[in-house]
Amino acid sequence: MASMKQQTAKSRMVAKQPVALRRSVAVQAELPKPVIVATLPKEASTAMLERGIDLLELLAKDGPVGVAELAKRADCAPITATRLLRVLQIKGFAVCDEAAQTWRLGTRWNAFGQAAVEQGALATTAMPFLTALGIAAGENAYLRVRDGMSSETIAVYRTDPALRIYTDVGSRGPLHAGTSRMLLAHAPESVQTQLLTQRLPRFTPATRTDPTWIAADLQRIRARGYLVTSDEVVPGAVSVGAPVRDASGQVVAVMFISAPTMRMRPPRPRALVSIVQDAAAKLSHALGYTQSETMLTAPPVARKPGAPSWSMPSPAIVVRNGNQPTMSRAG
Secondary structure, X not given: OXXXXXXXXXXXXXXHOOHHHHHHHHHHHHOOOOOOOOXXXXXXXXXXXXXXXXXXXXXXXXXXXXXXXXXXXXXXXXXXXXXXXXXXXXXXXXXEEOOOOEEEEOOHHHHHHHHHHHOOHHHHHHHHHHHHHHHHHXXXXXXXXXXXXXXXXXXXXXXXXXXXXXXXXXXXEOOOOHHHHHHHHOOOHHHHHHHHXXXXXXXXXXXXXXXXXXXXXXXXXXXXXXXXXXXXXXXXXXEEEEEEEOXXXXXXXXXXXXXXXXXXXXXXXXXXXXXXXXXXXXXXXXXXXXXXXOOOOOOOOOOOOOOOHHHOOOOEEEOEOOOOOEEEOOO
């Protein structure tokens, strides 16, 4: 009874309210409840983006590969890897072989790679490392890539305007002579075979043109991880070069310094090997390449009393386990 009386009293109170107010209350009662859309926190979104990039780098390096293995290497759950890969597949950056249950890079990367080349991405990325190398060695630093059956210089850091420059940006050169032989050593076998069956031009008396010797030297270059040449393209010039790798581990360029013979008498070229290797390793790391450890093949030689300042290499930088570089002075 009491409940019925309360409801009746409430109805009379509502009835006494103005019509406009009663309509407003009725409209509010009919409004749908707000829908709460779940959004990822900024940190989570960034983490997912990084995870997607990790998957792409793994595909570039190890593909084609299955989801379980990709997830393991990317340190994420298989369901997370699958969701990210499906998004990348929709955008054309990844392709799934349903029969083999493996993933590989999509064809859309071709357009991106070409755009990066046209925009000079490699040269722009390399400039801080070329600058550091030039300052550390006290010599001009260069970056050269393979373009078909020849090489091309795409970046130069000039330490001192008074120093002679041996190649300008855009200059092309042979693959079989000088530091470009580093590019030939890591070129596809078809490129090596095609070049070594041709009659090779001689630029100086020191230019090597014997295909048998060059073929053997390509193996030595790959084993050593550096190349020192003298007078092979330009008389009186000594160069020290090291390979630059991308995220997939492919050699995409050679970084080197070049100087007159009078400033590159032994043991200086050997002492500069580690400096060039470290600069190339740091650029490779910036391009996404990781490795267990960068070995310093030739430790720097301490400067003798009274020797010019350019004969003393600066501290070497060693990249370990793909993490932050650590400083070490070779003794």
